Amino acid sequence: MSDLLGRLRGRGWRMTSQRRVVAEVLDGDHVHLTADEVHLRAAERLPEISRATVYNTLGELVVLGEVLEVSTVGRAKRYDPNARRPHQHLVCSGCGTVRDVHPVGNAIGDLPEEERFGFAVGSVEITYRGLCPACA
Template identity: 80%
Template sequence: MSDLLDRLRGRGWRMTAQRRVVAEVLDGEHVHLTADEVHARATALLPEVSRATVYNTLGELVSLGEVTEVATDGRAKRYDPNAHRPHQHLVCSGCGTIRDVHPDGDPLAALPAAERFGFTVSTAEVTYRGLCPACAASA
């Protein structure tokens, strides 16, 4: 569960009705939404929220480091509210759904010293790919 709303309140972020509804849409289950999906869900909660406001709010949240953009395989960017907890991503090769996963082990430890080429490695991004249940059922 994301704690995006709590983090934004703690920062003193100006919480207009439109900004709040965008944050509420992002907060919660970790299915990473596109900007258009955020807009569709936001307008269901607050019909007057504009597409421009959604895009501007997403851009601000990314700039603040409270949300990260996730782009895979040339698809539309998706927005991850889980910006402050280490995790990896599981991506459906069919529909592009992205889920957060927390595998056991340290991905940095998996890179042997001989393969680091003298780099001081500080982070690792691992992406798991496959088909979600819906796409697998229709394959």
């Protein structure tokens, strides 16, 4: 994720202060923020940034494949900046913590042809659930 800004410029992005700030927020720790959390952190550096712009920018990053949308048990979507390395998620049923994990094997290949019902299967999302050491 570290040269995100460079890659975006290379793709012809007009670089605005708003987009830079959103990208920098995601480029920080690899936590999984909601759109509103991204907006909150962005607003610390650029107080007048609007919610609509944060949503737009996140949506564009998702389309570009730089960020993943993670569906959660909770409500708001979360954004995962670690999109370039394929990975899955391990969620604590107690406290909701999310960790990135890297299972072995080929989950898409595990779905037999006769179970695909004519779908063009493009991706697979795996969520492991269990209790973390602190909650056990």
